[in-house]
Amino acid sequence: MTDTVLRTVVRRETHSPRTVAMLVVVLLTLLVLAYAVVEIVLALLGRQPLLVSPGAALNAVVEAPTALQPVAFIVGGIVLALVGLIVLILALKPGRLSRHEMAWGDRAVVVDNGVVASALAQHLSNESGIARDDIVVGVAHRTVDVTVRPPVGIPVDEAQLRRIVDEEISTYKLSPAVRTQLRVQRPDTKES
Structure with missing residues (x-):
């Protein structure tokens, strides 16, 4: 075996893949998309929404800049930035096996x-x-x-x-x- 192949094998055996973190992010994204599809289908069938109808959600997003205080946007941005930072760290930092x-x-x-x-x-x-x-x-x-x-x-x-x-x-x-x-x-x- 060459040195590079040996180093690759050792790294694979001592570091864990990020499969679990990726799977959690993908599952959460799929759940959000599935919820959106269910709300859209309920609206097309004329039924009551589970939480909020797609039209009302779209109106709330459009009216958000005038309806909400700037502090709410800052807090929302900080929360989204923290979630993004956590996902980024999980993606880049190598996991360790024992x-x-x-x-x-x-x-x-x-x-x-x-x-x-x-x-x-x-x-x-x-x-x-x-x-x-x-x-x-x-x-x-x-x-x-x-x-x-x-x-x-x-x-x-x-x-x-x-x-x-x-x-x-x-x-x-x-x-x-x-x-x-x-x-x-x-x-x-x-x-x-």
Whole structure:
């Protein structure tokens, strides 16, 4: 595989498509159009409108500049601008899947964050002697959060645990890089 093909595959595996956001916008647009069609058909059949007849809606739009205060237009424009900005951000900002790229020799491997968390917790358990059940690891896009809950009476060297975690994470060569946070939580202390 060429480098560009490999980069494309890795990007597709680590970023989510914007299909859901696009689908929501399309469905909302279709609902508005369907409502307009229903109102037009009801008006053509001479029936009562669901909310407002097309003629009355058109008259309200034509008379709006003289009937409404300028403040209403400003507020309406701000609301429409915010909705447009949200849709634009959803369209342009890449979504992230819970995966990281991991360097493996001269190749790249896409690895799930849960796999990284499990491997790190097991390694920390093996190196520190703390039971695997007393270690909780969470991996996010830019951070690795490690919580160690040693049993009462077991001494723990927090600096050594941090060194073990940092060294192991550095061997994974994750992209994007992550920073680690370590907490030692005793059963008799509450987290604030």
